[in-house]
Amino acid sequence: MLHKPESALIIVGHGSTVNPDSSAPTFDHAEAILRQGSFGEVHCAFWKEEPSLRQVLHMVDREDVYIVPNFISEGYFTRTVIPRELELTGPLTHRDGRLLKYCEPVGNHERMCELLLKRAAEVAPGVPTKDCSLLIVGHGTNLNDNSAFAAKREVDRIRDTGLYGEVFNTYMEEAPLVNEWDSYTTCPNVVVVPFFIADGLHSYQDIPVLLGIEQDTGLAASQRDIFRQNPYHLRGRTLYYASAIGTEPLFGELILDQAALFDRQHSNATLSA
Amino acid sequence: MKRNLTQALESWIAAGFRSIGQITITPQSNGGYELRHAEDLGREDLHLHTSADDARGLSFFDDANVYRPLKTAPTLRHGWRLLAGTAGELRAALDHFYPSMTALWLSYLEGKLPPVPLRETLGRQTGMYAATKRLLDDEGQELVGKACAASACTKRMLWPFSENQPLTQLPAEDLSCEPRVMADGSHQIPLLCHEACNILVAACREVVKKRERAQSPQPSAASPASH
Numbered sequence: 001m002l003h004k005p006e007s008a009l010i011i012v013g014h015g016s017t018v019n020p021d022s023s024a025p026t027f028d029h030a031e032a033i034l035r036q037g038s039f040g041e042v043h044c045a046f047w048k049e050e051p052s053l054r055q056v057l058h059m060v061d062r063e064d065v066y067i068v069p070n071f072i073s074e075g076y077f078t079r080t081v082i083p084r085e086l087e088l089t090g091p092l093t094h095r096d097g098r099l100l101k102y103c104e105p106v107g108n109h110e111r112m113c114e115l116l117l118k119r120a121a122e123v124a125p126g127v128p129t130k131d132c133s134l135l136i137v138g139h140g141t142n143l144n145d146n147s148a149f150a151a152k153r154e155v156d157r158i159r160d161t162g163l164y165g166e167v168f169n170t171y172m173e174e175a176p177l178v179n180e181w182d183s184y185t186t187c188p189n190v191v192v193v194p195f196f197i198a199d200g201l202h203s204y205q206d207i208p209v210l211l212g213i214e215q216d217t218g219l220a221a222s223q224r225d226i227f228r229q230n231p232y233h234l235r236g237r238t239l240y241y242a243s244a245i246g247t248e249p250l251f252g253e254l255i256l257d258q259a260a261l262f263d264r265q266h267s268n269a270t271l272s273a
Numbered sequence: 274m275k276r277n278l279t280q281a282l283e284s285w286i287a288a289g290f291r292s293i294g295q296i297t298i299t300p301q302s303n304g305g306y307e308l309r310h311a312e313d314l315g316r317e318d319l320h321l322h323t324s325a326d327d328a329r330g331l332s333f334f335d336d337a338n339v340y341r342p343l344k345t346a347p348t349l350r351h352g353w354r355l356l357a358g359t360a361g362e363l364r365a366a367l368d369h370f371y372p373s374m375t376a377l378w379l380s381y382l383e384g385k386l387p388p389v390p391l392r393e394t395l396g397r398q399t400g401m402y403a404a405t406k407r408l409l410d411d412e413g414q415e416l417v418g419k420a421c422a423a424s425a426c427t428k429r430m431l432w433p434f435s436e437n438q439p440l441t442q443l444p445a446e447d448l449s450c451e452p453r454v455m456a457d458g459s460h461q462i463p464l465l466c467h468e469a470c471n472i473l474v475a476a477c478r479e480v481v482k483k484r485e486r487a488q489s490p491q492p493s494a495a496s497p498a499s500h
């Protein structure tokens with residue numbers, strides 16, 4: 001297990017000014033990692049909540065700092081916004097007597113496929129996976145992020161396992177569209193896992209409405225029970241809807257792994273280097 | 274580890290600091306600290322919390338259960354008290370109630386909190402917030418006068434509007450970093466804003482977009498999704 005009492009970890013999330021659930025998984029993973037003692041300090045920072053990316057470095061006592069983006073893919077935020085706001089000059093930044101280590105986003109982790117399978121199995125217990133269509137919902141290709149690409153990569157990996165009757169990547173804004181789910185799936189059971197970091201606007205509101213399992217009520221996921229009413233019987237199928245993959249507690253392990261990966265890739269990164 | 278915010282916090286309390294924002298901090302005889310809303314002093318019916326992690330839930334919603342994206346809005350909920358057993362737990366709880374505020378105060382005292390003019394913050398925006406570069410001086414000053422007024426946010430602004438233009442629409446006490454002396458003689462840790470927050474940047478964008486919509490007779494192209 002990673003043991004870095006002399007180092008600090010900053011987990012960076014997107015956050016939201018309208019949805020109170022957006023930052024919750026990032027805080028949850030930070031609390032779990034702190035309890036487990038892998039790092040001497042653990043902080044969160046957000047683009048749209050506090051502490052902000054402009055504030056968080058002041059909160060850190062230690063000089064050796066790992067920064068892990070809690071994002072589902074590389075993209076605009078991991079490549080432009082986070083480096084700019086934290087004034088990073090690359091994977092390694094020496095500044096003010098500190099070493100800032102910018103790690104890969106958690107969504108890049110190769111165990112993501114395993115987590116998606118775990119979540120899918122949990123949401124539809126006892127349902128034979130061979131009779132099941134599995135849908136991984138991504139955002140789409142706007143905002144020059146690569147979440148659509150990342151979702152596709154995970155779907156290919158799941159398909160290679162041969163566990164599910166069929167597997168599709170599906171999107172909110174481009175084909176294959178999530179609202180047309182019954183036109184391209186053929187199995188009697190359909191499991192839907194949102195490939196998102198948090199139960200934000202998309203997973204608690206947009207996707208359930210597109211699937212047809214929910215009316216638009218405008219309430220946050222934590223204030224409703226959208227994930228507890230499974231299964232839904234509609235369009236002649238049985239549908240199981242999971243909460244966003246980023247709420248999976250094992251995400252914390254992946255965050256730590258990204259820090260460990262940084263060490264393997266930059267083995268001579270020390271303050272005196 | 275050269276810096277130690279936990280120790281700094283202990284030393285401030287030893288020196289007579291007893292509040293931050295809307296929260297009163299009371300040292301306990303067992304070495305711990307009690308936190309509560311300053312307006313709940315003397316109340317006996319408060320819900321007791323003993324974990325610093327509970328501060329997260331308490332900080333997220335106001336009395337009417339409305340989400341508070343800006344933690345320094347003067348809308349801290351009432352009805353609770355939280356016991357922090359150690360200075361470390363006190364620090365963790367305050368990091369939820371007022372994220373980074375004790376840290377910024379320490380940086381300020383160390384002379385390591387350079388303020389960033391609003392124009393500089395807006396100037397480095399990209400994507401949907403690049404529009405904020407077109408903010409006019411007058412509309413910007415007016416917006417800051419409302420969005421950053423003590424009735425909306427209890428931080429004190431260290432930043433000027435631009436290199437050579439101070440903020441004009443806010444009273445001097447909203448721009449001073451001096452710790453306030455409370456009625457009982459204790460001191461208050463100030464909440465500092467060394468750089469405009471994302472909420473203000475987003476509001477600047479709204480002002481620009483609204484003016485440009487009003488000026489242009491054609492319906493403008495749909496703006497990208499809110500990120």
Ligand code: SF4
Pocket residue numbers: 345420421426427428429430466468469470471472473
């Ligand atoms: S810019 Fe600073 S003072 Fe103004 S609302 Fe944001 S945090 Fe408060």
